[in-house]
Amino acid sequence: MGRATFNWLCLQLHTYLGKDPAGRGQPLHPSKQVAVALYRFASGALYIVIGCVFGIAESTVMTVTKQVVDAILKHFKDRLISLPEKQDMGAWARMEELFQRKKGVPGFCLAIDGVHVLILQPPNK
Numbered sequence: 001m002g003r004a005t006f007n008w009l010c011l012q013l014h015t016y017l018g019k020d021p022a023g024r025g026q027p028l029h030p031s032k033q034v035a036v037a038l039y040r041f042a043s044g045a046l047y048i049v050i051g052c053v054f055g056i057a058e059s060t061v062m063t064v065t066k067q068v069v070d071a072i073l074k075h076f077k078d079r080l081i082s083l084p085e086k087q088d089m090g091a092w093a094r095m096e097e098l099f100q101r102k103k104g105v106p107g108f109c110l111a112i113d114g115v116h117v118l119i120l121q122p123p124n125k
Contacts, residue, residue, distance in 0.1 A: 001038065010034050016071035028056070028064060036061055037068035 001009075010031045017030040028036070036054055039045070040061065045053075047061040054061070084091035095109040 006031075006034070006038075012075055013068065013071040016074055017067060028060070033064045033068055037065045040065050 013034060014030040017027070017033045019027060027033070032054070036050060036056070039050055039053065040047075043050075047058045047065075050061045051058045056064075084095070092109055096107070099108050100106050
């Protein structure tokens, strides 16, 4: 990620990252929070390793990563992730067909990396 994109992302998320959720003191600067989370996403490194890289506690890495994920979801979810209405079964069927054609896996409508979505079986199935 280039510096301009990083700065843009920090600007988009700064209002969500300015508070210390534990109320124990000054939070990390929003740009450091974004950097910690991006490092975690890109490397998959252990929290303790990331803590050593950034000079922060392992628990802070876990907290910051969750905060950044929450901020990304709050800020971008409705802008970047769009799904059909629950009642529009035709749209869901088209998504399922497209997914099977592209990925060769039947019975799926979509996949979002790193997200767990509860799917309830319809009562008539």
